[in-house]
Amino acid sequence: MISKYLPSRDDTYGLVTIQTLIIESLGKVPRARDKGFEDQQDTSMLSACLYAAAAVSIFVPTTFCCAFVVSGANVGGSRGKITMSTKRDPSLDSPSSDRFRIGYLSDIEGHWDYFLECVQRSNVLDWEDVDDCALLSTANDRNKGITFKRLILRPDTHFVYGGDTVDKGPGDIRLVRALVSLKKRYPDRVHLLVGNRDLNKLRLLSELSESDMKRDLDCIPKPFWDRDAKSLKEYLLEVQLNTNGAAGDSGTAKSLDECNNRAERLRYMLKHTMGCPETFEFRREEIQILTKIFDEYPHSCEMHDFTPIGDLGDESNHIIIADEDVVESFLYEMSQEGSLYQYLKLSQIAAILGNTIFVHGAIDSLTMKFVPSLDTKFEIPLSQHPFSASNTPTGGIYVESVHEWVESLNEFLKIGLADFDERPEWNEDRSSRGGESLLAIQNRPAMWGRSVVCNSYADGGVIATTDAEQERKQALRSAQEQLDPLVFEGIASDVMDPAPAHWLLNHGIQRIVVGHKPTGDCPAVLSSKYVGVEIVAVDTSYANRKDLNCGGTSVMKKFGDSRGNAIAIVEITGIxxxxxxxxxxxxxACGAEYYNIFPCLSISDHTDVNDIGDPYLGTRLSDGWWIKAAVPPNYHLCRGSGRFVEYKLLPILNI
Structure with a gap:
């Protein structure tokens, strides 16, 4: 098998293929941190791999070699792992000789186990032990299965978190605290972006306030951006019906007013206006965990820097957390002492690092150059639609320089948060509240489709589809003809549009990195060969493949029913x-490991760089399949439409 893939001495991509083939036999990929065999791994597999490595060394230049080593324990790992380190000639611009590296994660959404695995695999993030803090002595005595860590950044690296920290798992508080602590300790090398799930929590203080709880239910409309959503009254009538049905003849029937409490209001908001119906119970679970560890929640702010890691088993399940405790937790985390509030205060809408720009959503012909007005309302816009022949924008300004545009967007966020600080609740006639413009920017209809936070690339697990293109064209026609901003919900931005690409390239930007929209079981990438800019979209929150279930029996899913087994690490590295x-x-999703290198992007000529990137990654074949990853001896292909995603393998030699 090996001989089929032997490269010439000048074929550096072939060397990477050979390297990956050997590593695939080991069931792992090379990273700065070793992730090798468990102690009990079959030694015959190791022997076979050593034999393969020896066979390859006959043909591969001596500047490339593989070495097997035994490593010690890592955080979350076990001792005595057999691991693989890779050495290359420095002229090949290998990871070991790179002088610049950015790590990127996004849309963790409270999936705590997923985040721990991401850190374990990262070449940028790591944990350090915190053993000598007097504050932790009692907690250590009480929790024998828990260790306390602090998230750290490796030397000469940068880290970007792309937004959406919360809502889909029992780790919201711990994740946000870890990121906030990291940002405070590395303010110039860590960049936190806001996502829609972060910004929409600004609604909680006003919509759960005492004055809002007294509003007539008939006066509270459905969420304006979702025609199919229930109103609050419809939801509460269902709650009343279900509660009284469960009570039977016990005489404990509840009135509608009794059902209209803060807990049910919050459940309604989470389920019908924020798209996260399980979040209330996830928060209850996390409060149980934190209460068991720290003996109280909320606990001292001095403890927020310390991340508890370990397994409590069922020890926290007996702790009773009332519905009102859950409500208070959401409000506390958005108070000035709260972790999510601090995350927002430390965050940005966009960040530029060298030739790469990061936003949560998308940079397209509608969002490029545009900075919203601070007077923008979180509602169906009453302003003139922005598609007239005039170049004068409505509801904002245009900024020509990319760097000044980013600065203006971040200033917009800063001013909006200051407004929220001053008046977090509604004014007397309920016509305005602080941070209203920030609620608008995380909602596409409120922005006439010009939200750099919520516009999105990707469709059907890939970066672009013909179906999405047709839907986008129809939506733009409807927006102009019917003046209907709701048509922007759910459409995908045009990655092939040359206008934003030319604008970015003229200002030295060659790559866009985003999250927000699910991209299947690995990143969805548009090769720079199409429009000159490489576009990278990363969100594996709906990566599970039901087609892998055998005979109707679900296979083991490491990260739950939604993410399944998939995990994606994105890093940018170079000289x-x-x-x-x-x-x-x-x-x-199928459990196969991958490690892929894309072609080098450079603002100026670097004759000392030997590009070892695979030019086929991020390209579309003539039959509509996209090459998403190389898993030698095959490419991992994907295509789809909407939420339908399908995969297949194609031998690399067939390209």
Missing amino acids: CSSCNRLETSGVL
């Missing part, structure tokens, strides 16, 4: 911030 390449690694 400097203006000459670098994309590296993606992780695990596909």
Whole structure:
């Protein structure tokens, strides 16, 4: 098998293929941190891999070699792992010689176990032990299965979190605290972006306030951006019906007014206006965990820097957390002492690092250059639609320089949060509240489709589809003809549009990195060969593949029913911030490991760089399938439409 893939001495991509083939036999990929065999791994597999490595060394130049080593324990790992380290000639611009590296994660959404695995695999993030803090002595005595760590950044690296920290798992508070602590300790090297799930929590203080609880239910409308959503009154009538039905003849029937409490209001908001029906119970679970560890919640702010890691088993399940405790937790985390509030205060809407720009949503012909007005309302816009022949924008301004545009967006966020600080609740006639413009920017209809936070690439698990293109064209026609901003909900931005690409390239930007929209079981990438800009979208929150279930029996899903087994690590590495390449690694939904290197992007010529990137990654074949990852001896292909996603393998030699 090995001989089929032997490269010439000048074929550096072939060397990477050989390297990956050997590593695939080991069931792992190369990273700065070793992730090798468990102690009980079959030694015959190791022997076979050593034999393969020896066979390859006959043909591969001596500048490339593989070494097997035994490593010690890592955080979350076990001792005595057999691991693989890779050495290359420095002239090949290998990861070991890179002088610049950015780590990127996004849309963790409270999936705590997923985050721990991401850190374990990262070349940028790590944990350090915190053993000598007097504040932790009591907690350590009480929790024998827990260790306390602090998230740290490795030397000469940067880290970007792309937004959406909360809502889909029992780790919201711990994740946000870890990121906030990291940002405070590395303010110039850590960049936190806001996502829609972060910004929409600004609604909680006003919509759960005493004055709002007294409103007539008939006066509270459905969420304006979702025609199919229930109104609050419809939801509460269902709650009343279900509660009284469960009570039977016990005489404990509740009136509608009794059902209209803060807990049910919050459940309604989470389920019908924020798209996260399980979040209330996830928060209850996390409060149980934190109460068991720290003996109280909320606990001292001095403890927020310390991340508890370990398994409590069922020890926290007996702790009773009332519905009102859950409500108070959401309000506390948005108070000035709360972790999510601090995250927002430390965050940005956009960030530029060298030749790469990061936003949560998308940079397209509608969002490019546009900065919303601070007077923008979180409602169906009453202003003139922005599609007239005039170049004068409505509801905002245009900024020509990309760097000044980013600065203006971040200033918009800063001013909006200051407004929220001053008046977090409604004014007397309920016509305005602080931070209203920030609620608008995380909602596409309120922005006439010009939200850099919520516009999105990707469709059907890939970066672009013909179906999405047709839907986008129809939506734009409807927006102009019917003046209906709701048509922007759910459409995908045009990655092939040359206008935003030319604008970015003229200002030295060659890569866009985003999250927000699910991309299947690995990152969805548009090769720079199409429009000159490489576009990287990463969100594995709906990566599970039901087609892998055998005979109707669900297979083991490491990260739950939604994420399944998939995990994606995205890093940008190179000789400097203006000459670098994309590296993606992780695990596909089927359980296969991958490690891919994309072609180098450089603002200026670097004759000393030997580009080892695979030019086929991020490209579309003539039959509509996209090449998403290389898993030698095959490419991992994907295509789809909407939420339908399908995969297949194609031998690399067939390209």
